[in-house]
Amino acid sequence: MKRKFILFGATGSIGDSTLDILRQRSDDFELVGFTWHQNSDKARAIQAEFKVAHAFSTSADDAADKTSRLLDIPHDFVIIAIVGAAGVTTTLEAANRGETILLANKESLVIAGEIVMAAAKAHGATILPVDSEHSSLFRLLATQRSFAETDTVYLTASGGPLLHVSGEEFYNASKALVLKHPTWVMGPKITVDSAGLTNKALEIIEAHYLFDLPYEKIQAVIHPQSYVHAMVGHADGTIIQHVSYPDMKYPIAYAMYYPGVPAKTVLAKAPQNYPGFEFYAVDETKFRSYALGRKAGVLGKYYPAVYNAANEAAVAAFLGDTIRFGEIPELIERAMATQFSDYDYTTIAGLTEFDRAARSAVMKQVLTV
Numbered sequence: 001m002k003r004k005f006i007l008f009g010a011t012g013s014i015g016d017s018t019l020d021i022l023r024q025r026s027d028d029f030e031l032v033g034f035t036w037h038q039n040s041d042k043a044r045a046i047q048a049e050f051k052v053a054h055a056f057s058t059s060a061d062d063a064a065d066k067t068s069r070l071l072d073i074p075h076d077f078v079i080i081a082i083v084g085a086a087g088v089t090t091t092l093e094a095a096n097r098g099e100t101i102l103l104a105n106k107e108s109l110v111i112a113g114e115i116v117m118a119a120a121k122a123h124g125a126t127i128l129p130v131d132s133e134h135s136s137l138f139r140l141l142a143t144q145r146s147f148a149e150t151d152t153v154y155l156t157a158s159g160g161p162l163l164h165v166s167g168e169e170f171y172n173a174s175k176a177l178v179l180k181h182p183t184w185v186m187g188p189k190i191t192v193d194s195a196g197l198t199n200k201a202l203e204i205i206e207a208h209y210l211f212d213l214p215y216e217k218i219q220a221v222i223h224p225q226s227y228v229h230a231m232v233g234h235a236d237g238t239i240i241q242h243v244s245y246p247d248m249k250y251p252i253a254y255a256m257y258y259p260g261v262p263a264k265t266v267l268a269k270a271p272q273n274y275p276g277f278e279f280y281a282v283d284e285t286k287f288r289s290y291a292l293g294r295k296a297g298v299l300g301k302y303y304p305a306v307y308n309a310a311n312e313a314a315v316a317a318f319l320g321d322t323i324r325f326g327e328i329p330e331l332i333e334r335a336m337a338t339q340f341s342d343y344d345y346t347t348i349a350g351l352t353e354f355d356r357a358a359r360s361a362v363m364k365q366v367l368t369v
Contacts, residue, residue: 002030005102005256006070008090009081010034010055011042013186014104014130017248018079019046021256021265028263029256033070035063035082058086071097077256079130080105083189084312085355088112092348095119095127102255104130106199106206111305112351113209128255129210133203135251136230136242141211143240144232153213154231154239155203156223157282158183160195163224166286171326175318178325183226183246192315196328197282201293205304208297215298220290222280245269288329296336302345302354303336309358310335317366331362 009015015034022029033054036043040057047055054073056066067090071078077100080091087105092112094101096119103109108116120127129135133155144150161180162170178195179188186194193199200220207218221231226246233239244250249265257263284291289311296307314331317323323331340357344350 002028003076003256004030004032004074006073006075006078007031007034007081008058008067008078008087009036009083009105010046011036011039012081012083013190014079014081014248014252015046017252018081018256019050021249021253022050024265025253025263032075033073035067035070037082037086058082064089067093071099076100077102079252079256080108081130083187085111085308088116088351089348092116092119095125096123098123098125100126100128102128102130102252104252106131106202107308109206109209110202110308111355112348113205113304115346115348115351117209127210128258129206130248130251130255131203131206132229132246132248132251134207134210134230135254136244137207137211137232139254140230140232140240140242149234150213150217150232151235151237152217152219152233153207153211154219154221154233155200155207156226156228156230156279157197157200157220158194158226159222159224159280160191160197162195163222170286171324173325175321175325178318182224188319189312189315192318192325192328193311195325197287197290198293198311198315198328200282201290201297202308204294205297215294220282222282224278224280225275227274228277243274289332292329292332292336302340302343302351305345305351305354306335306338306340306358307332309355310362313359313362313366317362322366331365334365335361 031050031052035058037058078094079102080087081104085107088108088111091108095116129138161177162173179191181191204218228241228243231239231241247266253262253265293307296303310332314328335358338361343353
């Protein structure tokens with residue numbers, strides 16, 4: 001029997017990979033509904049190709065009501081691939097409904113990790129990671145006899161296009177260079193995040209909630225080849241790795257078939273065809289956004305929401321040619337140091353206010369640059 005699913009954020013890069021899997025494995029899966037944001041032409045093509053009756057744009061005024069109605073359609077799981085903070089409310093509603101959630105929106109846990117995970121636990125929802133690093137970590141941790149065996153987990157980062165760029169060249173890196181990722185094809189926002197290792201800080205916060213690990217046990221390591229996606233260091237000093245070619249169809253298919261065995265969606269490649277692997281420590285002085293993200297995670301409360309919102313606003317300003325690349329962490333740091341109103345960070349409403357306040361603070365700074 002086909003497993004039916006709903007895809008939130010169908011026109012992005014995760015949506016593209018998911019639909020590639022569906023084309024290959026149409027006997028196993030059926031797309032029964034999806035959303036998009038602004039790319040209506042692509043959405044119409046998807047709707048026609050897969051004969052989907054239920055689809056809508058999240059830019060519509062009644063998007064929240066439409067989301068609820070879409071979730072009422074019979075289905076087996078949902079994939080949340082909405083970019084940025086916009087995905088939080090959808091993830092929370094799915095958690096409150098006890099859904100099986102294939103999560104590709106890291107901001108859901110960065111902004112509201114405690115709220116979302118508590119809702120999932122209370123309503124019996126299952127959250128399966130779709131990010132390549134978290135999917136690999138999920139698989140590696142399943143081999144542990146107990147959490148006591150785990151000493152440190154490592155999320156790998158490619159280092160992006162600026163790995164070997166430093167100083168003024170790093171600070172003033174052009175948009176064309178920043179968006180030229182060496183191994184992954186992604187949307188512009190996440191590609192900018194990758195260049196500054198902001199995405200790795202967000203993933204560390206996400207891993208903290210997904211796997212209930214303390215921050216001191218979660219580290220990032222630069223691995224330019226992007227073949228090793230996660231590693232687990234054992235208490236006895238040994239390390240195991242999860243290795244594959246850099247293709248998002250691996251983690252997406254693993255989650256779509258879970259708990260069953262995933263079908264092959266990428267051509268197999270023998271180990272001798274892999275390149276030599278390199279690993280480097282993260283330079284937190286250079287990658288200041290990464291260091292600020294780790295700090296936000298450790299501080300907890302509203303800081304991860306402020307960090308994420310400030311970064312989204314700063315990245316938008318960079319992509320809009322309003323600021324230089326090196327100003328992104330500067331704007332984030334100022335936002336994190338700002339004294340905001342005393343909103344209730346234990347609620348979505350309160351976190352939304354922190355999000356708005358942080359974006360506003362960044363935009364005011366941008367206008368004065």
